[in-house]
Amino acid sequence: MANEALGSEPDLPSHTSVGAAVAPYGFSVRYSPADLAGQWHDVVSLDDGRVGVVVGCCADADAAWGMRAAARSALLETADPVQSLRGVRGTAVSALCAVIDGETIGYSGHGDANTALAAPDTPGPALKPADTSLVVASLAPGATVLLCTGPIGPPAAAALDGCDSVHPDQVADQVITGLAGSDVAAVLYRHPPKTLAVTLAAHPSSLAVSRGRLRRWLASAGVDSEASADVLLAVGEATANATEHAVVGATRDVEITVTADITGTRLRLTVTDTGVWKPPPASSGHRGHGIHLINALVDSAELTTTPEGTTVAMVKDLRP
């Protein structure tokens, strides 16, 4: 797979922060309101699903563009945080480079640049000082990583404490509020959370319960509101369909299981019932809306029926 930069290049902005216009899925980018010249960030897709992140601070915007380009090119070439910063170490006031894969984050930095890592069910964020040598930490499901061009004080660290159920965009807002007064660029990353699996009786009263659980999981996974609405409706239709039809003629108590998980930018969803599936009538009329809706809302949908039940498997691509 070819390396490519994520996000598009904006025109040189009137303010002086430098970075991608649109942060890729899983990443939230903020600049402090103090915003002096020369803060920059970059998020770059590398081979094997790895992602490289650089935040840096230097004298002015022109220098920031130059250093961003130098760090990016080294990152694409080496995928190594230490080597990626070698070319900017002498001139950037502070810089931090991280490479994130499915299980770990490796990072290196200098100056005041720092990082914090918060994992679900773990009290307080761990502040691991960035160093000119490589530091590697494991990423628990749902972990949140903050990469910042300046020191991360107690207010910003507090925003990370127990933040795993909060949408990362919201956490990023709280972090930058906590960093008020300092002049920083910050990138927040949310690692995909544990797979969601909800099993409930095939009954209309279960619909609101599974919808609520999925809605909260999508927020914790950092899925944006538009994609979340599409997914909630697609899963809701599949669940309602199973509730209405799988129960008819079944001689057992029917249950419905909803699952959701994320690999890279692929959000996979399944709705499985333990009932007896009946083919839809030739002319389904308004009842056919459910299937049309699902196909229009997700990137792929597949129905599999066995004597044990039926599964609707859906995929939604989360690329911006």
Added chain:
Amino acid sequence: MTNARFAVTAASADQPPLVVVSGDIDLANVDEFQAVMTRAGDGASALTVDLTGVDYCDSAAVRALFTLAAGTELTMVVRPSGHMATLLGISGLDRVVTVVTRG
């Protein structure tokens, strides 16, 4: 449990009856949704349903609205974007009712 709230305003000299809906609508409460609208529109030739406060609704609600639109001149008020607008477009409901966007 799925919860929706309904506020019904009776017809006036120049306005059809109005039903303002908020909350969620799905299979669990779609019968109530349909009953409220049918009662509100009873005896009137037109009905307005304001769905701008609806957080979630699915094709069960769309079916109810199709049924209602077959017997009355239905106007729906929805937000310009979001999942209700998506639902209207995909289902084709926007071709049989008058859609007003707001919010």
